[in-house]
Amino acid sequence: MGKALHRYQMISDGDRIVVGVSGGADSLSLMWMLSERRARIPIHYDLFAVYIDPGFEGSFAEALKAYCEQLGFSLRVEFTDYGVRGHSSDNRENPCFLCSRLRRKRLFEIADELDCRKLALGHNKDDVIETLFMNICYAGEISTMMPSQAFFQDKFTLIRPMAFADEGLIRRFSGDQKFPDFENPCPTAKTSKRQEIKFLLKQLYRSNKKIKGNIFRAMSHVRLDYLLKS
Numbered sequence: 398m399g400k401a402l403h404r405y406q407m408i409s410d411g412d413r414i415v416v417g418v419s420g421g422a423d424s425l426s427l428m429w430m431l432s433e434r435r436a437r438i439p440i441h442y443d444l445f446a447v448y449i450d451p452g453f454e455g456s457f458a459e460a461l462k463a464y465c466e467q468l469g470f471s472l473r474v475e476f477t478d479y480g481v482r483g484h485s486s487d488n489r490e491n492p493c494f495l496c497s498r499l500r501r502k503r504l505f506e507i508a509d510e511l512d513c514r515k516l517a518l519g520h521n522k523d524d525v526i527e528t529l530f531m532n533i534c535y536a537g538e539i540s541t542m543m544p545s546q547a548f549f550q551d552k553f554t555l556i557r558p559m560a561f562a563d564e565g566l567i568r569r570f571s572g573d574q575k576f577p578d579f580e581n582p583c584p585t586a587k588t589s590k591r592q593e594i595k596f597l598l599k600q601l602y603r604s605n606k607k608i609k610g611n612i613f614r615a616m617s618h619v620r621l622d623y624l625l626k627s
Contacts, residue, residue, distance in 0.1 A: 398430055398558045405545040407556040410440035413513040414556075417504055418446045418472060420461045420579035422571035423519035427559055429574065431517065432470060445511050446472045449500040451480025453582035464577055475503060480583055493589050505553055520557045523564035523595070526612050530594045539624075541616060563609075 402408055416431065418424045428446055435442065446465060450458045458474045465472040483496030508516050520542055529541040544560035547553070559567065586592075602609050 398427075398562060399434075401544055401558050401561045405556070407517075407545050407554075407558060408440070408442055408515070410442070412442040412515055413511065414442055414444055414515040414517050415504060415508040415511065415513045416444055416446050416517045417500075417519070418448045418461070418465070419519070420448065420457055421519070421581075422568055422576060423521055423524075423559060423564075425519075425576045426567050426570055426574075427517060427519040428465075428470065429468065431558065432468075443513075444470065445507075445513060446470055447504060447507055448472055448474050449479070449503055450474060450476045451483075451496055451500070451583065452476065452478040453480050453584070455580075455582040457579040457582070460577075461579055473507070475507070477503065479503075484584060491590075492585055493591070496583075505548070508553060514553055516553060516555045518555065518557055519559050521559045521562050521564050521567055522609075522613060523598075525557075525560055525616070526609065527591055527594045527598065529612070529616060530598065531590060534594070535590060 408414070414431070416424070416428050418428055428444070431444055448458060448461055450456055458476070462472045462474055477499070479496045479499040480492075482499070483492035483494075504516055508514070525542050525544075529539070532538050532540045542557060542560070543555075544557050546555050548555060598609075
């Protein structure tokens with residue numbers, strides 16, 4: 398995480414940062430590490446943890462909020478119907494896209510309310526690679542998540558401090574810290590397009606342990622002369 402923060406100059410002295418907390422290992426690890434490192438670095442920044450509840454039955458919002466208080470930080474919970482709307486009969490083709498877009502929009506709105514100019518999300522190296530393949534397969538373009546990306550004429554910057562960290566490493570850290578396992582109530586959590594891509598990539602990784610690293614490095618070594626012209 399330190400390498401990503403340094404390379405992309407993600408955090409500066411005096412920053413106010415909204416941290417999107419989902420209840421998963423990635424976001425809990427991100428919030429823990431961003432909070433812990435403040436005691437040993439020469440700059441100060443403020444963190445505001447936010448959870449956007451998508452509105453499904455079986456919500457773990459209150460349990461997550463209570464656990465965050467045990468860790469020493471308060472969690473703002475926004476109750477919405479974004480997940481329900483995403484899975485409505487009018488939006489069956491891609492429920493994840495609408496739900497994700499609405500949640501991201503609300504996080505930016507909350508950041509504005511809190512006078513925060515940065516939004517931190519817990520996407521990891523595997524997420525970055527999977528997004529590349531999702532965009533190739535389902536959007537017909539070569540693109541992925543950026544570790545740091547400006548939005549709305551540079552009014553906000555979205556940062557992903559975990560972008561260089563393997564999913565497996567984060568899972569081990571989460572286990573060492575004994576973070577609870579909040580079960581995702583989304584009805585398509587285990588059958589989404591991202592899960593399909595994740596399954597295919599895991600099969601590929603098993604054949605050669607260097608493949609994941611090569612794919613990740615390839616995204617910063619693009620030879621435009623050897624790509625088709627649009």
